[in-house]
Amino acid sequence: MTTSPHYEQQYLDLMRHIWRHGDERIDRTGVGTRSILGATMRFSLADDAVPLLTTKRVYWKVAAREMLWFLTGDTNIRELVRQGVHIWTDWPLDAYRRATGEDIDRDAFEARIVEDADFAARWGDLGPVYGAQWVNWPVYEPAGDGLYRRAEKGRNQIAELVEAIRATPGSRRLLFTGWNVAEVPNMALPPCHMTYQFQVANGRLNGLLFQRSCDLGLGFAFNIFGLSMLTRMLAQQTGLEPGEAVWQGGDVHLYLNHADLVEEQLSRVPAGAPKLRINRRPSNIFDYRIEDFEVTNYAPQSHISAPVAV
Known part of the structure; x- marks a missing residue:
């Protein structure tokens, strides 16, 4: 068989x-x-x-x-980090190290992301990745004079x-x-x-x-x-x-x-x-x-x- x-x-x-x-x-x-x-x-x-x-x-x-x-x-890693998910941290951590020259380790970086909302907003955002496109794909509407502006809701x-x-x-x-x-x-x-x-x-x-x-x-x-x-x-x-x-x-x-x-x-x-x-x-x-x-x-x-x- x-x-x-x-x-x-x-x-x-x-x-x-x-x-x-x-x-x-x-x-x-x-x-x-x-x-x-x-x-x-x-x-x-x-x-x-x-x-x-x-x-x-x-x-x-x-x-x-x-x-x-x-x-x-x-698109911000803060909520993921709160749940103990670290798979997206390396990209913003790398960007932070290159921008500031600070040799911060991952644990310390994630702790600041969770504890400091302003720090998270500045350094924890990944840009318009995955979810931003999945549920809020940008739509543009006429703004007059031949110009367009991004609609509030995509x-x-x-x-x-x-x-x-x-x-x-x-x-x-x-x-x-x-x-x-x-x-x-x-x-x-x-x-x-x-x-x-x-x-x-x-x-x-x-x-x-x-x-x-x-x-x-x-x-x-x-x-x-x-x-x-x-x-x-x-x-x-x-x-x-x-x-x-x-x-x-x-x-x-x-x-x-x-x-x-x-x-x-x-x-x-x-x-x-x-x-x-x-x-x-x-x-x-x-x-x-x-x-x-x-x-x-x-x-x-x-x-x-x-x-x-x-």
Whole structure:
């Protein structure tokens, strides 16, 4: 009797291929990567399945808190830091060090962000990243004399997406994006997971993410969980069942200083079938709380640490 490969095997196969055959290049960070252009992976979300990596521990609550933060439209790290989420701190910390010359460590910087609202406003904002585009895409209105001014309220792509799934489930326009060409230069980091598209098929909602740039060693685990979580939330809000999560990468790479991570992870065998459940149905897509999400049957192997390239 033959059994299907574990869902994570396609990830490990892609990692092995990039590490052995990827184009070695110097990237924006100066660290260097091995890279390919174009990759696709597919994961079932049926029966509460969630494609959490099992060959290392993924701190899924951090990814969930980040996704919920995106949906608020907030672009300041203060609320994330208050929740113990540090994944966005390195960019404003680096900017602060370069601007002031102060050799402050991360803990001290985050403490000031939390304690001092003015300091947070000056140094904790990331620019118009992700959530700003998702729920408040800029709209401009005539201001007279041929001039335009930015309207106080922008387009809420997420709210419009929910309504579109309900009203026109056969549409090929069920998507949202964070890649606002005019505002990319003002972002601390241009959106990597940039465009999400959804499809209704046979009572199920399928979700696709196009990611222009993917750090396969560190970032992917959060990105695929975020796609799965958001697809499940949208399905719940629109009366559908979750179907499939499809991930597409543009520049998919492994950092050269992640050799220990790659070799260790490739030596491990994936196992298990974790489940993601939502224990409450809020009145709208923006009212979910971290307590609403529960992961069960998740027994990963130990965490593998590796540096983040800024």
